Amino acid sequence: MKEIELKLQGKIKRLTNKTFKFDERVGDGWFSAVYFLKTCEIVNRYQEDNSVTMQFFQKKDAVLCGTDEAIALIHTFAKNPHELEIYSLKDGDRIAPFETVLTITGPYQNFGFLEGMIDGILARRTSVATNVYNVVKAASISGVQKPVIFMGDRDDHFAQQAGDGYAAYMGGSTAQATHAMSEWWGKEGMGTMPHALLQLFGGDIVAATKAYQETYPNDELIALVDYNNDVITDALKVAQAFGADLKGVRIDTSRTMVDQYFFRNHEELGSFDPRGVNPELVFALRKALDQDGYQHVKIVVSGGFTEERITQFERNGVPVDMYGVGSNLLKITTSFTGDNVRMHGKHQAKAGRYYRHNPRLERVEEEVTMDA
Numbered sequence: 001m002k003e004i005e006l007k008l009q010g011k012i013k014r015l016t017n018k019t020f021k022f023d024e025r026v027g028d029g030w031f032s033a034v035y036f037l038k039t040c041e042i043v044n045r046y047q048e049d050n051s052v053t054m055q056f057f058q059k060k061d062a063v064l065c066g067t068d069e070a071i072a073l074i075h076t077f078a079k080n081p082h083e084l085e086i087y088s089l090k091d092g093d094r095i096a097p098f099e100t101v102l103t104i105t106g107p108y109q110n111f112g113f114l115e116g117m118i119d120g121i122l123a124r125r126t127s128v129a130t131n132v133y134n135v136v137k138a139a140s141i142s143g144v145q146k147p148v149i150f151m152g153d154r155d156d157h158f159a160q161q162a163g164d165g166y167a168a169y170m171g172g173s174t175a176q177a178t179h180a181m182s183e184w185w186g187k188e189g190m191g192t193m194p195h196a197l198l199q200l201f202g203g204d205i206v207a208a209t210k211a212y213q214e215t216y217p218n219d220e221l222i223a224l225v226d227y228n229n230d231v232i233t234d235a236l237k238v239a240q241a242f243g244a245d246l247k248g249v250r251i252d253t254s255r256t257m258v259d260q261y262f263f264r265n266h267e268e269l270g271s272f273d274p275r276g277v278n279p280e281l282v283f284a285l286r287k288a289l290d291q292d293g294y295q296h297v298k299i300v301v302s303g304g305f306t307e308e309r310i311t312q313f314e315r316n317g318v319p320v321d322m323y324g325v326g327s328n329l330l331k332i333t334t335s336f337t338g339d340n341v342r343m344h345g346k347h348q349a350k351a352g353r354y355y356r357h358n359p360r361l362e363r364v365e366e367e368v369t370m371d372a
Contacts, residue, residue, distance in 0.1 A: 014090075014364075015068040017076045018371040019184055020163075027077045032113040044109040053342035054115065055355060056102040056122060062334050063133045064093045064101055065167040066125030070118045071102075072369040079110040087361035092129075092170045100358040101336075108340070115338040122336040124160075125167040131329045132171025134307045139323055141314035147322045149175040149190075151302065155327035168329065175322075192219070192250070198227040205234045206241045213245065222248040222300060229253065230260040231281060232288045239294040248298035248321065251277050251285070255304055277301045279318045286319040300324060 023030075029037045043050065067088045075081045084106035095101055101122070104111055132150065139146040150168040153161060158180070165181025176182050178189040193212055201208040209223045221242060225234040235249045253259055255276035261284055262274045272280055282299060289297050301313075302324030310323055341349040341356075349355075 014369050015072065015166075015184060016369050016371040017072040020069055020072055022073065022076055026073065026114075026117070029113050031117055033116045036113045036115055040109040040113050043112070048107070048109070050108055051106060051344050052108045052112075052340045052348075053103055053105045053345075053355065054108075054112070054338050055100050055341045056118065056336050056338045057098050057100055057356065058095070058122070058126065058334050058336045059097045060130075060334055061097065062095050062126050063129040063171055064089055064095045064122075064126055065091045065129035065170045066122040066163075067091050067102060068369060069125065069163065070121045071364055073117060073121065074104065074111060074114060075366050075370050077114060078106075080107075081111075082366050083107070084111060086364040088364050089358075089360055090362070091125075091166075093360070098356065100356045100361065103361065105342070119336045119338055123332055123334055125163060125170075126336070127332045127334045128164050128167035128329060129171040130334060131307075131331065132168045132173050132325075134171075135305075135310060135323070135325055135329065136172035138307045138310040138314060141311060142317065146314075146320060147175055148173045149177065149300075149302070149322065149324040150181060150329065151177045151324045151326040152330050153177045153181070153326075155330050164330065192222040193224050195224065195227055195252075198224060203228050205238055209238050209242065209246075213242070220247040221245050222250055222298075224252065225249045226251050226253045226259075228260075229257055232259075232261050232285050235285055235297075236288060236292060236294075239289060239292065239297055244296065246294070246297055248300050249285075249289075250300040250302060250324070251281070252301075252303045252324075253277050253281070277303050277305075279313060279316055282313075282318050282320060298322065302326075304328075 068091055071086060071088060074086065078084060084104055086104050088102045136148050139148055150165065150173040152164055161178055161180035162183045165176050166184035168176060169185045175190050177191055182189055193208065198205060198208045205223060205225065213221055223238040223246065225231050228234055231251055239246055253276050258274045259281055261281060262269055268280060272278065285299060298321035299319060300322040301320050305323050305325045306328045313320055339349060339353045341353055347354060
């Protein structure tokens with residue numbers, strides 16, 4: 001398989017401090033582990049004349065994200081940030097286990113209290129970027145890249161949407177559920193209809209879809225067809241009503257439900273799990289649409305999709321055109337560690353840790369991530 005190209009890899013400009021809207025209490029140590037704050041006080045009193053190198057790494061193959069945010073954090077809240085020497089990889093870079101992704105050199109008391117926050121930024125953003133990358137890669141196994149919609153708005157605190165959306169973009173998802181998710185990379189959110197719209201039209205899929213089309217005539221018309229738990233019947237209803245205007249149908253059947261199609265076709269049961277959005281239901285839907293002349297209607301699936309599940313669908317040739325994925329992309333799968341590995345340019349670190357030179361690191365100047 002071709003490796004998926006990351007959208008912003010090789011970008012010239014980093015995101016700036018104004019992008020991130022930092023809480024001003026960062027500078028007061030409000031979000032720093034107390035032992036870092038105490039260490040800064042002790043060092044300032046007894047070892048003020050110091051210069052340490054702090055190095056950040058993680059232990060997996062991953063897609064790096066969060067470096068712009070971490071560097072902007074340093075430049076905004078470190079003391080005398082212009083005196084610090086910072087080297088970093090870029091968001092979107094592929095990284096190997098134990099590879100150094102960021103180094104900071106300078107007086108410990110000026111930036112040491114930010115260590116845990118930097119670890120956390122890199123961990124969350126890299127986890128989301130890597131999770132999305134793996135899902136997008138799985139969705140290309142058939143040889144055709146299927147789009148992946150990032151639908152993580154309901155699975156975490158809303159304040160995380162902008163950063164998660166940016167990380168998802170780094171991983172390869174260019175379709176996202178909210179405007180906030182697209183804010184950092186300059187696009188708008190996308191979406192069609194939820195089950196709430198169908199409920200407000202009494203489950204009448206044609207009426208709800210007609211109202212949607214009349215209200216948003218420039219949108220691609222994609223109808224949600226699982227509300228009545230009769231996917232094929234309702235998909236054909238909207239296909240017949242809207243013809244060429246209907247671009248797709250979305251299935252989001254709950255994993256606790258069995259679609260009515262299988263109750264009408266008992267002979268198909270017994271050899272597979274009929275619950276939720278399963279391959280047999282998608283095959284049956286594709287066949288029904290094609291037989292009635294609606295080959296142009298695409299199939300979008302959502303509801304509990306993971307890298308493993310998408311891989312299974314793709315390897316079995318299930319006729320899905322687009323995947324919607326949410327909570328499984330937000331799991332923290334990558335943790336970062338910050339270590340002090342040098343003192344005054346010479347080795348000084350806890351046992352087992354040492355400075356790992358990385359020729360890919362680039363020097364970062366303060367003005368690169370600071371807006372006046």
